[in-house]
Amino acid sequence: MYGRFRIQYKGFNMADLKLNLNGLKLKNPVMTASGTFGYGLEFQDFVDLNKLGAFIVKGTTINQREGNPYPRMSETPSGMLNAVGLQNKGVDYFIENIYPLLKDINSNVIVNVSGATISDYIATAEKINDLNHIPAIELNISCPNVKEGGMAFGTNVCSAAEVVAAVRKVYNKHLMVKLSPNVTDIRAIATAVETAGADSVSLINTLMGMAVNVKTRKPVLSTVTGGLSGACVKPVALRMVWQVASVVKIPVVGLGGIMNAEDALEFLMAGANAIQIGTANFIDPTITMKVIEGINAYLDENGFTSVKEIVGIINQA
Amino acid sequence: MKKIIDFTVRDNRRLNKDMFLLTLHSEELPEMKPGQFVNVRIDNSPHTFLRRPISVHDIDMNNGLLYLLVKIAGEGTEHLSQIRVNEKLNILLPLGNGFTMPDTGKHLLIGGGVGVAPILFLAKEMNRKGLSPIVLVGCRTKEDIVLQETFGNYCRLLHTTEDGSYGETGYPTQHSVLAENFDGIYCCGPEAMMKAVARYATQKNIECEVSLENMMACGLGACLCCVTETKEGNKCVCTEGSVFNIKDLTWQI
Numbered sequence: 001m002y003g004r005f006r007i008q009y010k011g012f013n014m015a016d017l018k019l020n021l022n023g024l025k026l027k028n029p030v031m032t033a034s035g036t037f038g039y040g041l042e043f044q045d046f047v048d049l050n051k052l053g054a055f056i057v058k059g060t061t062i063n064q065r066e067g068n069p070y071p072r073m074s075e076t077p078s079g080m081l082n083a084v085g086l087q088n089k090g091v092d093y094f095i096e097n098i099y100p101l102l103k104d105i106n107s108n109v110i111v112n113v114s115g116a117t118i119s120d121y122i123a124t125a126e127k128i129n130d131l132n133h134i135p136a137i138e139l140n141i142s143c144p145n146v147k148e149g150g151m152a153f154g155t156n157v158c159s160a161a162e163v164v165a166a167v168r169k170v171y172n173k174h175l176m177v178k179l180s181p182n183v184t185d186i187r188a189i190a191t192a193v194e195t196a197g198a199d200s201v202s203l204i205n206t207l208m209g210m211a212v213n214v215k216t217r218k219p220v221l222s223t224v225t226g227g228l229s230g231a232c233v234k235p236v237a238l239r240m241v242w243q244v245a246s247v248v249k250i251p252v253v254g255l256g257g258i259m260n261a262e263d264a265l266e267f268l269m270a271g272a273n274a275i276q277i278g279t280a281n282f283i284d285p286t287i288t289m290k291v292i293e294g295i296n297a298y299l300d301e302n303g304f305t306s307v308k309e310i311v312g313i314i315n316q317a
Numbered sequence: 318m319k320k321i322i323d324f325t326v327r328d329n330r331r332l333n334k335d336m337f338l339l340t341l342h343s344e345e346l347p348e349m350k351p352g353q354f355v356n357v358r359i360d361n362s363p364h365t366f367l368r369r370p371i372s373v374h375d376i377d378m379n380n381g382l383l384y385l386l387v388k389i390a391g392e393g394t395e396h397l398s399q400i401r402v403n404e405k406l407n408i409l410l411p412l413g414n415g416f417t418m419p420d421t422g423k424h425l426l427i428g429g430g431v432g433v434a435p436i437l438f439l440a441k442e443m444n445r446k447g448l449s450p451i452v453l454v455g456c457r458t459k460e461d462i463v464l465q466e467t468f469g470n471y472c473r474l475l476h477t478t479e480d481g482s483y484g485e486t487g488y489p490t491q492h493s494v495l496a497e498n499f500d501g502i503y504c505c506g507p508e509a510m511m512k513a514v515a516r517y518a519t520q521k522n523i524e525c526e527v528s529l530e531n532m533m534a535c536g537l538g539a540c541l542c543c544v545t546e547t548k549e550g551n552k553c554v555c556t557e558g559s560v561f562n563i564k565d566l567t568w569q570i
């Protein structure tokens with residue numbers, strides 16, 4: 001009897017999933033990763049967008065980009081390589097045509113901003129700063145699929161700090177900076193970005209990789225190299241999140257290979273304040289809802305009252 | 318509205334050395350159009366991470382049945398070929414735009430290899446509208462020809478084989494039926510074949526739609542992995558296709 005009562009009691013008294021990410025208020029720690037969730041609208045048949053902690057829309061640039069030629073994708077064991085190359089219609093198109101569709105969604109809509117030059121980043125961030133219903137940008141200094149800019153900024157301490165400081169001057173809402181894993185010491189970049197004025201960091205972007213077609217004796221991707229994502233990158237991502245969380249004071253958003261609630265919990269326990277789900281959306285478009293429920297169930301079952309209690313818990317004595 | 322449904326396998330029939338026909342059941346089967354496709358999750362196949370796009374071969378709305386015609390191309394489809402009756406299959410559907418359904422006219426439907434999969438549903442719907450479609454199937458050899466009787470119910474059925482073992486010898490674009498006049502051509506098959514058909518249709522000034530089979534990751538228009546170049550820039554094959562009018566593509570033909 002007592003057992004049954006407890007289960008019912010727990011059902012009503014759910015753990016607190018809310019958190020404040022350095023000013024950015026989230027209903028729960030689950031966000032979607034840029035480039036894997038379109039503008040959110042593509043997933044409306046499967047996901048109640050209002051229930052997401054946040055969703056991060058496609059990489060947006062100052063001008064329209066056609067992206068890289070096909071083939072842009074290759075499946076790998078437990079993952080995939082992509083070389084989309086930031087195809088998007090540009091920030092003005094976003095503001096005129098997409099923003100009106102998103103602005104009344106009761107979640108945090110975050111725009112992922114990319115550029116080839118610092119002035120591109122500044123111009124795009126300035127335009128998005130004017131949008132009332134966009135509480136944050138995620139500065140993508142880590143895209144491996146563009147020839148210039150992108151990852152070039154995020155793999156060097158000086159240029160990473162420079163672009164973040166420049167955007168910081170014109171952007172006065174939450175500035176999240178997305179880090180590249182394609183570096184020797186991600187802690188150095190994270191610290192530089194923090195000092196330059198980032199409000200939070202998210203990591204990891206994709207790992208640079210490639211694939212060869214032995215039948216044609218040619219690279220599979222039109223760009224030869226591409227970005228690896230999906231389940232296979234999780235151990236690397238988790239390690240980097242743990243490393244970064246132990247050196248920065250700003251919140252850390254962890255991602256890379258999260259396929260279910262348990263994966264998400266691993267990131268939180270390693271020090272991520274919140275998480276993002278990327279490639280997993282392709283395989284199960286409802287995955288974000290399941291992860292939110294799964295995190296909640298874990299907290300309830302293990303007697304935690306707030307998700308904050310498990311953040312970085314592996315470091316506790 | 319798109320759905321994710323756990324279908325129950327009712328039948329898995331091997332048709333020849335590398336093709337099989339799946340009969341799947343669900344009470345929730347949504348309405349679908351010829352040329353649309355579904356995204357199948359293949360579980361317990363170690364190297365199959367993403368879903369696999371497969372055309373709607375046929376549907377039976379009254380009985381909640383979905384038919385998929387599949388050719389073994391690699392590990393995922395090999396694994397799928399082993400699925401047994403009563404097992405579940407998780408499917409995302411319906412996806413893609415489908416073929417344009419004409420109201421009148423004489424139409425030629427061309428399928429190459431497993432490209433015949435969406436052609437059956439199209440022929441059936443045209444037949445239901447009283448359009449008397451002609452279906453031309455191109456195969457390498459006689460053993461590759463499948464489901465002749467089923468197709469025969471809905472159309473005038475013609476064949477080419479590359480080795481001459483059945484029907485006329487050669488490729489579909491070499492078949493004598495092409496001497497007739499058509500108002501529309503619908504085609505699905507290997508890209509080289511679709512391009513040859515597109516060339517013929519362009520020369521004869523016939524409306525022509527092709528169904529592209531680009532590699533896909535999401536099937537929902539979110540990842541932009543599947544794009545094809547069109548006269549209006551890159552378009553998603555999964556949402557703005559998979560069916561395209563050849564006039565919109567930038568094929569060099």
Ligand SMILES: Cc1cc2nc3c(=O)[nH]c(=O)nc-3n(C[C@H](O)[C@H](O)[C@H](O)COP(=O)(O)OP(=O)(O)OC[C@H]3O[C@@H](n4cnc5c(N)ncnc54)[C@H](O)[C@@H]3O)c2cc1C
Pocket residue numbers: 075354365369370371372373386387388389390391392393394395431434435529530531532533559
């Ligand atoms: C819209 C659409 C409709 C399709 N309809 C059918 C159908 O009705 N019946 C059917 O048998 N097949 C169909 N295909 C092709 C089918 O998706 C692939 O054969 C399948 O994904 C191969 O998976 P695999 O794991 O067996 O092979 P893999 O080991 O992944 O690949 C084997 C070979 O198949 C090719 N391939 C892999 N993925 C795709 C893909 N997404 N599209 C095309 N080729 C691919 C690759 O070139 C590779 O060389 C369709 C594809 C698309 C895009």
Ligand SMILES: Cc1cc2nc3c(=O)[nH]c(=O)nc-3n(C[C@H](O)[C@H](O)[C@H](O)COP(=O)(O)O)c2cc1C
Pocket residue numbers: 033034035036058059060082084086112140143178204205206228229230231233255256257258276277278279280540541542
């Ligand atoms: C198809 C695709 C497109 C992506 N586009 C972007 C992008 O535009 N901007 C960005 O910052 N990250 C982009 N990413 C990276 C993801 O947001 C994420 O960092 C990465 O995929 C790792 O997470 P995952 O393993 O959960 O997918 C993309 C990833 C994929 C697979």
Ligand code: FES
Pocket residue numbers: 532533534535536537538539540541542543544553554555556
């Ligand atoms: S497969 Fe993802 S956009 Fe088409």
